[in-house]
Amino acid sequence: KDKLINSNHIQAQSINKKYGVVIDRWNRLLADSQAREQRLLQVQDQFRQIEELYLTFAKKASAFNSWFENAEEDMTDPVRCNSIEEIRSLREAHAQFQASLASAHADFDSLSQLYKQIKSFNVGANPYTWFT
Numbered sequence: 735k736d737k738l739i740n741s742n743h744i745q746a747q748s749i750n751k752k753y754g755v756v757i758d759r760w761n762r763l764l765a766d767s768q769a770r771e772q773r774l775l776q777v778q779d780q781f782r783q784i785e786e787l788y789l790t791f792a793k794k795a796s797a798f799n800s801w802f803e804n805a806e807e808d809m810t811d812p813v814r815c816n817s818i819e820e821i822r823s824l825r826e827a828h829a830q831f832q833a834s835l836a837s838a839h840a841d842f843d844s845l846s847q848l849y850k851q852i853k854s855f856n857v858g859a860n861p862y863t864w865f866t
Contacts, residue, residue, distance in 0.1 A: 784855050791848045792862035798841050799865055805831065805838075 739746045808831065815821045852860065 780855070784852065784857055787848060787852050788860045788862050791845065791852060791860060792865075794841065794845055794848065795863050795865035798838070798845060801834075801838060801841075 738749055743749065808827075813824065815824065
């Protein structure tokens with residue numbers, strides 16, 4: 735391009751103009767490419783965050799479900815006592831269970847918060863668990 739312009743080519747003005755158009759298009763392409771890369775990196779970060787939320791929810795939901803099933807089983811067992819000591823033992827076990835309810839409630843609230851966070855991204859079902 736420079737040789738043609740410097741040698742006063744007949745179409746030097748046209749060559750210079752077309753060169754300017756090509757450079758403008760190239761610069762626009764580079765800018766658009768960089769903008770697309772930034773958008774893709776942002777979306778990748780968002781998917782990474784969603785993935786972490788999915789995994790955290792699955793782990794916490796599994797632990798909570800295990801506790802809940804054990805509590806349900808304990809609560810549905812028939813109560814049979816043959817002595818005062820057995821009654822005291824059951825009352826102590828029940829008191830311990832009641833004390834554990836506060837932490838279970840906190841775990842449930844944490845799960846609810848995670849669920850809301852996940853749903854705020856408007857994504858599908860959690861692939862790591864069926865608990866929702």
